[in-house]
Amino acid sequence: MKNFNWTNIRLFLIVGVAVFLYSFSGIRNEGRKIKQAEVVFVDNENFITKKDVNKLLKQNFDTVTGIKKVQLDLNKVEKSIDTNPMVDKAEVYATIDGKLTAIVVQKKPVARIFSGSKSYYLDYKGNEMPLSESETARVPLVSGSIDRTDKKRLSELLNYIYDDDFLKKNITGLAVMPWGDIMMDIRGYDFEVVFGKPINIDRKFKNYKAFLQDAIKDTLTENYKTINLKFTQQVVGTKK
The missing domain is CATH 3.10.20.310 (membrane protein fhac)
Structure with a gap:
């Protein structure tokens, strides 16, 4: 007569009971x-x-x-x-x-687009998002010849502004010119920012922040009509 391997039998019984209990609890859970x-x-x-x-x-x-x-x-x-x-x-x-x-x-709206009679948000992924009846997003307003600019680069520009606390608070509007340049309205200042095409975004905004810091320190911000960021090597300020 062969000897039973009680260790294997006990292990088999334990596994069997566990499977039964698991199946039973699953059936009860689904019910x-x-x-x-x-x-x-x-x-x-x-x-x-x-x-x-x-x-x-x-x-x-x-x-x-x-x-x-x-x-x-x-x-x-x-x-x-x-x-x-x-x-x-x-x-x-x-x-x-x-x-x-x-x-x-x-979705995260990064701008409100005005295109003809159509108005909608542009979200962080570059997709259209309808206006909400529940809440109005405090984002820059974008208008003008939007079809004249690269949509992907425009989206990258808007995302950059959204991710930067200073720019997000201070840039209130963007206007796309017929030749594709972008003009920006700045909260609290009379001057406009000529951004140019939506390229070299990081370099241009670093130049702008450095220029603005010096202008504020020297109390010269009220003297400017436009601040031109098109040239990445320098900032050109046009006085009133």
Whole structure:
């Protein structure tokens, strides 16, 4: 008679029990009903409201609460939220205690575009974003011959301004000239900034900050009509 290997038998039984308990808990978990829906915004913007997201959560069901977790297609729900033009991305998951949670990342508007009779935001990824009924973004206004400039470079310029606290607070508007140059309106000053084409962005803004620092120190800012940044080796100020 062969001797039984009780160690292997015990190991087999333990694994079997674990698989059974896991399967049983999984079945019970899928059978649980959703008791609560929660919307969490990653940022502090309010271009879309929690009410709007809840509507998207419910669009495939009469109500979210009360349905079984097994009935939820989380990928489908995420895609439904992603269709909202204010949403950058969403993640939806259900917890063991019956809570359906939607984590929502909203788009970041970096400018408001005025093109003919059309007005919209341009987001950080360079895509169009409609105006919101819930909130107005404090971003530079862009107008003029927008079709005369490189859209990718314009987006890079606007992102640079957005990422720089000083520029973000002080540049209020950009006008695209018919020949493609960009003029900028500055908060608190009478002069305009001639930026030129949206190239050499970092170099031009470093020149501008250095020039402005010296002008403020010498109290000369009121003497200038325009500040020209087109030439990366120097800043040309035109006096009134």
